[in-house]
Amino acid sequence: MALALAFAxxxxxxxxxxxxxxxxxxxxxxxxxxxANGETYDADDLTCAHxxxxxxxxxxxxxxxxxxxxxxxxxxxxxxxGVDIDLSRGAARQLRMIDAGRAHVIIEKLGKMLE
Numbered sequence: 665m666a667l668a669l670a671f672a673x674x675x676x677x678x679x680x681x682x683x684x685x686x687x688x689x690x691x692x693x694x695x696x697x698x699x700a701n702g703e704t705y706d707a708d709d710l711t712c713a714h715x716x717x718x719x720x721x722x723x724x725x726x727x728x729x730x731x732x733x734x735x736x737x738x739x740x741x742x743x744x745x746g747v748d749i750d751l752s753r754g755a756a757r758q759l760r761m762i763d764a765g766r767a768h769v770i771i772e773k774l775g776k777m778l779e
Contacts, residue, residue: 682773686748688725689741689766690756699738710758713738713750720777725749725759726770732758733774 695707701719705711712723712734721736734755741747749771751759761767 686771688749688769689747690751692753701737707753710734710755711737711752713740722774724772727759727767
């Protein structure tokens with residue numbers, strides 16, 4: 665959760681709360697590939713892929729009473745999969761959903777990091 669605390673002072677507050685139920689999966693051992701925003705993926709970082717949120721948007725994902733705050737740095741998942749958000753292995757580990765693979769979650773848009 666140290667990552668979330670580091671970002672807290674530099675958030676731009678969203679105009680309105682955006683919270684919805686969705687499906688999350690996680691992608692893991694692909695460290696070293698490039699994400700859609702051009703940075704190198706590190707499976708242990710608290711990052712995620714989302715179809716529509718801008719890069720550097722922070723989202724809080726809730727599952728079974730736990731939550732993680734992660735940063736959007738990639739695009740996906742494909743709409744046809746029925747999945748709303750792909751979490752990094754590090755984010756999935758914090759939620760303890762590694763074994764589940766796919767989970768019904770609550771997704772809360774926190775805001776975009778300021779540059």
